[in-house]
Amino acid sequence: MTSLWLSFELAGCVAVILLLIGAPVAYWLAYSTWRGKFVLESIVALPLVLPPTVLGFYALLAMGPRGPLGKLWGALFGHGLAFTFAGLVIASVLYSFPFAVQPLMVSFETVDRNLLNASATLGAGRWRTFRRIILPLSFPGVVTALVLSFAHTLGEFGVVLMVGGNLAGVTRTVSIDIYDRVQSLEYAQANEQALLLLAISFVVLCLVYGINRRVWTISWK
C-alpha cells in the first residue's frame, strides 16, 4: 500500500504545483499578442508527443550530479536530485505540463473580453481582474486542469522509471510496483493494485465530469 500512497502524494504535489505554474503560462498564452507565441505553445505541447523515456532521459541527465539542475539542487540542499521524491515531482511536472496549461488556457480565452475591459474601466489592474473575474469564470477549467494533471501523474510509468528508479517508499509508485509484481509472477497482488488504481481513476474522472456538468448548467449569461 505504500506504493499507492506514494503515487497519490506525487500526483497531489504535481497537480498543485502545476496549477501555480500553469496559470501564469496559460494567462500569457491566452492574452499575449506576440507573433512568436506559437513557439511557446509548441514547447508546452511537447510532452504530449514525446515518449516518456525521452523526457525521462533528459530529465535524468539534467538532474544527475553533473547536470545543471542536479548541481543547483546539490548546492542548495547538499544532496542529489536523481532517484529522490523531489526529482520525481520535477520530472512529473514537466511531463504533465500540457494537461494543466491547455484547459486553463482554453477557459481563460473564453472569458468575454468585454468583461475584462469593463473591469479595467472600473479601475481594476490586471491582477485584480484575474483574481475577481477571470479565475472565477474559469472554474471548470481550473478543476479540469487539477484533475487531469493528477490523473495523468497517477498513471505515469516511463518518466518515473527513468528518473526515480525503483526505491521502495521513495520512488516506487504504484504503476512501477504493478510492473514489478508482474515480472515476478505475483499476479494476484498485481491484480489487486491494478484493480484499485482502475477504480480510483474512474471515480476521479466521474467527479470531474460531474462537477463540470453542474458548472456548465449554471447559466452565466
Add this chain to the structure above:
Amino acid sequence: MEITDREVASSSLLASIRAERRNGAASFVLDVSIEAPPGITILFGSSGAGKSTLLDCVAGLVRPDCGKIISGEDVFFDSSAQVDLPAQKRRVAYVFQSLALFPHLTVGQNVEYGLNNLPKTERQARAAEVLEAFRVAHLRNQKTSQISGGERQRTALARSLVTAPRVLLLDEPLTGLDSELKGSIVDDLRAWNAAKRIPILYVTHSRDEVDALGERVIAIDRGRVLGRGAPMEVLDAPRRKRLAQASGFENLLAATVLDLREPDGVMRVRLGETTREIEVPLAHVSAADHVHIAIRAGDIMLATEPPRGLSARNVLQGKIVSLERRGAMVIARVDCGVAFVVHVTPGAVRALELAAEKQVWLVLKTHSCHLVD
C-alpha cells in the same frame, strides 16, 4: 488635429485623434476632433462609422496612433508628450453595448466592484445610493442573470456611475428597450447628472434616440465628423449624402442644376435622366452642376387628382408601383420617371383607394427638398 485654444469648460472632454485599425486586409481610419461639454453629447452614425472605436480610445482600451485626449485638466493621451494613461487610471465609466455585467456576481457586487479602495461601510453606502437612484436597490442580492433587460441596463449604469467618473461613455446602452422604459432610464440618468455635471458621450444609430435625448449631436461617418450641433441642424438639413441616408431620408435623387433664381432663393433642377423638373432651395452651385436632393418619405403628399391652388411648387405625375404595409404606416413606391418612396397612412390608402398601377400626383414643398453633397 490641433485642439483649438478656444476656452472650454474645465470638465469638458476633448479628443482629437487618429487611429488606424486593421481587420484582415481591410483597414479603417478614425480621424476626428470632438469636444463634449458636461451633459449629453450624442455620437450619431451608422454601424461601422467609428463611434465605438472613438469610445474605446477615450476609455483607454484602444491606443490611437496620434493625437490628444484631454478631460478637464487631465491628459489621458498625448502622442507628442508620450502620455498614455492606462484605462484603470482614467476614471472613465463605460457602459458597453453588451453591458458586460459580471455574471458570477450579484447586482450589488457588480456595483461595488469599482469601489475596491473604499472601506466596506462606505462602499456599501455609496452602492446603496446609486442603486436607489437607478431603481434597482431591491435587486441587490440577485444574480445579474436573473433580472430583466431594463434592470440589467440600470445596473450597468449604476455600476459605472458609482465610481464618480469624470466622463461617461454609453455605447448604444438602451437598444432593445421599448421607448417608455428608455425614456424613464434616460430621465434617471439626467437627474443623476444634474448634480455631477460630467460629459456623457452617447453612441446611437437610432434617429428616435437622438430626438429623445436632444441637446448636442456629432454625426460620424467612415471615421470622420460630418456635422455637429443641435440635432435639428445636423440631421434635418444634412449637407452630405451619407448623413442623409443615415438620418432617414428615404429619397435621395441625383439631379442636374438648370437655373438659379437668386431673388426668390430657389433654383430649378432636373431629376436624374428624366425631363422632370422641380424647384429646390438655392445653394452655392452653378448651372449644369450635378447635385443630390434628399427628401423624407413622410414629407411628400400624394394626390389622386391633379392638385390645384397649392402653395407647394412641385407636382409630379406618376404611377404607384407597390404598396407595403409596415406597422401603422404604408410605404408607397411611385414611379415618376425616377422612383420615389412615400409614406402614407392606412386610412389614406382606403380613402383614396390607392393600389398598384394607379395614377397619382406627388406634391413636394420646395423646402422639404434638401441639397446634399
